[in-house]
Every structure is written in structure tokens, then in C-alpha cells.
Amino acid sequence: MLDLVGLTKVYGDLTAVSDLNLHLDPGDVFGFIGPNGAGKTTTIKMLATLLRPTAGDALVNGVSIVTQPEQVRGLIGYMPDTFGVYDDVKVWEYLDFFAAAYRLPRERRGPVIEEVLELTDLTSKREAFVEELSRGMKQRLCLAKTLLHDPPLLLLDEPASGLDPRARLELRDLLRGLQRSGKTIFISSHILSELADVCTKVGIIEAGRLVAAGTTEEIIAAAGLTRTLAITATAGLELIEPLLAGRHGVQDVVVDFAAHTARIGFAGTLDDVPDLLLTLLQGGVKVTGAVEGASDLEGLFLRLTRGQVA
Amino acid sequence: MRPATDALRLNPLLVHELRRLWRARRRLAGDGLGQAFVLVLFAIAYGGALAATAAYFKELEPHSDGHYFAMSVAHGVLWIVLALVPLLAAGAISGERQAGSLDLLLTTPLRNQTLLAGKWLSNLLVPLAVVCLALPILAVLARTPAPIIGTLLLVLTGLVPLLISIGLLCSVLLRHPVTARLAAAATAWVVLVIVPTMHGYGTGPWARPVEWLLPTFALQRIGAHAPNLFVWRIATVELVVAVALYLLALALFDRAVRFRSARPTPGDVDA
Numbered sequence: 001m002l003d004l005v006g007l008t009k010v011y012g013d014l015t016a017v018s019d020l021n022l023h024l025d026p027g028d029v030f031g032f033i034g035p036n037g038a039g040k041t042t043t044i045k046m047l048a049t050l051l052r053p054t055a056g057d058a059l060v061n062g063v064s065i066v067t068q069p070e071q072v073r074g075l076i077g078y079m080p081d082t083f084g085v086y087d088d089v090k091v092w093e094y095l096d097f098f099a100a101a102y103r104l105p106r107e108r109r110g111p112v113i114e115e116v117l118e119l120t121d122l123t124s125k126r127e128a129f130v131e132e133l134s135r136g137m138k139q140r141l142c143l144a145k146t147l148l149h150d151p152p153l154l155l156l157d158e159p160a161s162g163l164d165p166r167a168r169l170e171l172r173d174l175l176r177g178l179q180r181s182g183k184t185i186f187i188s189s190h191i192l193s194e195l196a197d198v199c200t201k202v203g204i205i206e207a208g209r210l211v212a213a214g215t216t217e218e219i220i221a222a223a224g225l226t227r228t229l230a231i232t233a234t235a236g237l238e239l240i241e242p243l244l245a246g247r248h249g250v251q252d253v254v255v256d257f258a259a260h261t262a263r264i265g266f267a268g269t270l271d272d273v274p275d276l277l278l279t280l281l282q283g284g285v286k287v288t289g290a291v292e293g294a295s296d297l298e299g300l301f302l303r304l305t306r307g308q309v310a
Numbered sequence: 311m312r313p314a315t316d317a318l319r320l321n322p323l324l325v326h327e328l329r330r331l332w333r334a335r336r337r338l339a340g341d342g343l344g345q346a347f348v349l350v351l352f353a354i355a356y357g358g359a360l361a362a363t364a365a366y367f368k369e370l371e372p373h374s375d376g377h378y379f380a381m382s383v384a385h386g387v388l389w390i391v392l393a394l395v396p397l398l399a400a401g402a403i404s405g406e407r408q409a410g411s412l413d414l415l416l417t418t419p420l421r422n423q424t425l426l427a428g429k430w431l432s433n434l435l436v437p438l439a440v441v442c443l444a445l446p447i448l449a450v451l452a453r454t455p456a457p458i459i460g461t462l463l464l465v466l467t468g469l470v471p472l473l474i475s476i477g478l479l480c481s482v483l484l485r486h487p488v489t490a491r492l493a494a495a496a497t498a499w500v501v502l503v504i505v506p507t508m509h510g511y512g513t514g515p516w517a518r519p520v521e522w523l524l525p526t527f528a529l530q531r532i533g534a535h536a537p538n539l540f541v542w543r544i545a546t547v548e549l550v551v552a553v554a555l556y557l558l559a560l561a562l563f564d565r566a567v568r569f570r571s572a573r574p575t576p577g578d579v580d581a
Contacts, residue, residue: 073419080410084409100322
């Protein structure tokens with residue numbers, strides 16, 4: 001669906017994006033994570049055919065963004081971080097304009113507009129002026145615009161930026177719906193919590209370089225990171241260390257008796273967690289809660305990056 | 311090669327801009343009352359000054375029994391609108407850029423020439439309406455003879471496109487709408503005011519080319535009171551320059567916005 005092959009962007013002395021390589025399959029939701037200035041927007045703008053790569057290429061369904069940008073535009077739906085909307089037109093007029101711009105036949109525009117309005121839950125605002133919409137609604141309107149021509153690839157640049165918690169939840173549901181319909185979604189953000197639940201794959205970019213990419217499992221395995229299992233227990237905390245002593249993969253155990261918690265560092269996969277918990281429960285530890293920490297995007301991000309910019 | 315039906319298809323951006331203009335009618339009408347008052351006062355002062363200093367209207371209206379006031383207002387409004395044309399056009403692309411909507415337009419399959427043509431044509435609408443309004447006022451209230459109306463119409467046919475192209479070029483060249491408007495205003499000021507004034511006093515080898523580019527002020531100097539060959543030539547040169555500037559704007563737009571490769575802007579590398 002989407003292949004990045006050595007994608008690079010250089011501005012004079014500044015290498016904004018360096019040698020990005022990536023493969024996404026249909027239905028993937030790819031979270032592109034990085035600090036401000038890492039090169040996320042530059043990458044998305046290259047994929048959106050707004051910036052010419054200095055080197056490398058990206059293929060959308062096999063179509064090159066360098067040699068066939070006009071064809072690529074029909075395959076992508078792009079939502080910039082500053083979703084430009086025209087305040088002085090009505091919601092349906094805004095969509096009608098872009099539908100015409102995407103060369104949808106006149107007779108098809110009406111049904112398609114109704115469809116995307118329903119999908120983005122804006123049907124009731126059809127006749128409202130854009131300036132009357134809340135920020136969250138404007139953002140959904142911009143997303144509706146990107147869906148008009150039914151593109152297989154969506155490029156969303158910081159879509160949840162500036163949204164309130166409710167609007168973020170709505171956006172998350174919307175993204176899940178789009179994923180179910182088979183869209184590939186490339187979504188950039190520096191708000192990690194907004195991506196954690198929806199992304200099937202993540203990429204971490206720092207100073208223009210892709211530090212890691214893949215599923216969180218793959219990233220942990222590739223980077224040789226340890227997982228952290230935070231346990232809360234009402235009794236038997238003193239048993240944890242002896243029970244896990246010598247167990248394969250367990251690296252350290254820190255018990256906080258006052259807080260009734262323990263942190264277990266181990267090198268393994270998610271599949272190892274239930275077995276580990278079972279060992280504790282069978283050994284007499286009254287476990288009331290367990291949180292697996294390494295797959296937390298924030299933790300992963302912090303462990304893999306050093307806060308550099310391009 | 312695109313099929314003929316594609317070429318004949320209505321420019322979606324033009325339709326969109328006209329729709330926005332239509333949507334803005336109430337606001338424009340509301341603001342317009344106050345602005346019209348100021349405009350009329352300015353027009354009277356401007357037209358009066360012209361009448362007093364250059365015997366402008368006497369030359370344009372040699373057989374008049376004196377309708378300078380109405381003529382002053384109509385001429386003043388006409389010239390002010392002409393001065394506003396490049397200002398409005400200067401916001402065409404720079405305004406989209408500032409609003410963040412340019413990137414959305416550029417990721418549609420619309421070609422650059424379609425985008426720019428839509429902007430150019432939509433900017434033609436307002437001056438066209440004003441000219442259609444001002445010329446009958448000149449004809450009826452100021453009893454301006456038909457040949458002079460014809461002359462003005464002909465000159466404006468070249469001048470309005472020229473001013474739109476100037477505004478559009480500034481809009482493409484400069485990122486910020488305010489800067490683009492200032493540049494367009496300065497250029498239009500040169501075209502509409504400074505050069506004609508210089509022409510009145512100058513005798514150098516540049517005087518003739520200036521006459522060609524410069525429309526109604528030059529007319530009075532040569533006493534062109536009907537659409538004669540000279541007036542046709544002025545209109546033609548204006549149109550040619552307008553087309554040349556439009557093509558230049560298109561080339562620069564193409565280079566600037568599609569696959570920008572210059573220094574990054576704050577949005578390019580996320581800041």
C-alpha cells in the first residue's frame with residue numbers, strides 16, 4: 001500500500017528527513033511519533049506531494065510521488081495540522097467544492113457528501129456555516145473532505161491537536177471505523193496517548209531519522225528493551241522475589257511494601273505476562289492489578305529518543 | 311491530452327469563489343454603507359482635485375455645460391475601485407496560504423492553471439460590476455458623450471485585467487497577504503498615479519511607452535475622446551502585459567507551490 005524507499009529531504013545544510021524506509025499494508029494505522037521538529041510534517045508533506053524529496057521515493061499503491069504526483073493525489077486524503085477551512089461557506093458547500101475539485105460527477109456529489117457527513121457525524125450541521133462549528137467539528141469536516149474521493153491512504157498530520165477530550169475520543173472512534181473499512185492511515189502526533197489505542201504500527205522519528213518502526217512488540221524485540229510489569233497486591237508481596245528468582249527473562253524486582261506495589265523488569269513478549277502472573281497467583285501473591293509498561297507508547301518513545309531535532 | 315469536455319468544465323474554484331462572494335453579500339452590504347460614505351467623500355475630493363488642477367473633465371467633456379460634480383464622483387469611484395482591484399487580487403493565493411487552505415487545494419487533482427484561472431476570474435467580478443455601474447452614471451448623470459464612454463470602456467478592458475494580474479503576481483510572490491497587498495498597492499500606485507503624473511511633465515524618450523501603458527490620463531493629453539487607433543493600441547498593450555504577467559505568475563506559482571524545494575517554512579519542519 002505505502003512504501004517509503006530512502007525518503008530524504010534536505011534544506012541547504014539542514015537534513016529534515018533522512019533515509020526513511022517503511023512498508024505499510026492495507027488497513028494499517030501507522031502512528032508516526034516524534035518530538036517537535038523531528039521531521040513528521042516534512043515527511044507527510046512529501047507523501048502528500050507538496051514537497052519534492054531530495055532523494056528516495058515513496059510509492060502509494062505502486063505509484064511514485066516523485067514521477068506521478070498527479071496520480072498520487074487521487075489516492076491520498078490529506079489533512080494538514082492547520083486544517084484550512086473556509087468560514088464563509090456552508091458545510092455542504094465546502095464539501096461540494098472539494099468534491100468538484102476531486103472531479104466527482106455532479107450526480108454523485110450529493111450522495112457522497114451525505115455519506116461522509118454521516119460518517120463524521122455532521123449531518124445535522126449540513127446547512128450550518130463553517131464559522132459556526134466548534135474546533136472539533138471543523139476538524140471532522142476537514143476529515144470528511146479527505147474522504148470524499150474515497151482514497152485508500154489517509155495522511156493525517158496532528159489530527160487531535162487542540163481538541164478537547166471528548167472530541168479526541170470521537171476522533172479515535174472515527175479512525176477505528178475508517179480502519180475497519182480498509183483504509184490505510186498514516187497519522188502523525190506528538191500526543192502519544194491519542195495514538196496508543198488505534199495504531200497497529202508505530203514509527204518513532206527523531207532528528208529526521210526513523211529510530212524504530214513496526215508493531216510495539218517488534219520495536220521492543222528489535223531494540224532489546226525490557227518490559228516493566230507494575231503489580232499491585234494486597235498480600236504476599238514478600239513472596240514475589242523468591243517466586244521469580246531464577247525465572248528465565250526476569251531481570252529485576254523492586255517491591256514497595258508501603259505502596260503495596262512491585263515493579264518487575266523482564267525481557268520477554270506480551271505472551272509471557274499471563275504465565276508470570278499465574279506463577280505469582282499460584283504462589284500466594286494476592287494480585288489486584290497489573291499494568292504492562294513497556295508497550296506504553298510514551299515509555300517506548302522516551303526510551304528510544306534523546307530529544308534531538310532535525 | 312485531456313478530452314474537450316474537461317476543458318469546458320466549469321472551474322470549481324471559480325464557482326467556489328463566487329459562492330463565497332455571494333455568501334459575503336450581507337456582510338459586504340452592512341460594512342458597505344459606512345464604506346460607501348467614506349468612498350463617496352474621497353471620490354468627491356479626488357475628483358474635485360482632478361477637475362480643479364488639470365481641467366481633466368473639460369477635456370474629456372468639451373461640450374459639457376458643467377456636470378463636474380457627478381462626473382467627479384463617478385470618476386473618483388472608478389479610480390478608487392481600480393486601485394482596490396490589485397489589493398483584492400493580492401490576497402488570492404497569499405490569503406489561502408495564510409488560512410492553511412492552499413495545501414488542501416494543492417493536494418486535489420486541480421491543476422495549477424485551473425487554480426490561478428479561478429482566482430483571476432473571480433477577481434474580475436467586482437470591478438466588472440463597478441465599471442458597469444460607473445459608466446452609466448457617467449453617461450446619464452454627467453452627460454458624458456458616448457464616444458468618451460466607449461474610450462473609457464476600452465481602456466478599462468485592458469486596465470482591469472492588468473491590475474488583477476499585478477495583484478495575482480504579488481500574491482504568488484509574497485507569502486503574507488499584507489505584504490502582497492502592500493506590494494500590489496505600490497505597483498498599482500505607480501501605474502495609476504505616479505507615472506501618469508510624470509508623463510504630464512516629462513519629455514524624455516520614455517514618454518511614448520509610458521503613454522502606451524497608461525491609459526486615461528494619457529488620453530486627455532492627446533485629446534483622445536473616441537475609441538481611435540491610439541486607444542485600441544493602449545487597450546491591446548494593457549491586455550498583452552496582463553497576459554504576460556498572468557503567465558509569469560503561473561510559472562512562479564508552479565515553481566513555488568508544487569514541490570517546493572527552497573528553505574523550509576515553519577510548517578515544513580514541524581516546529
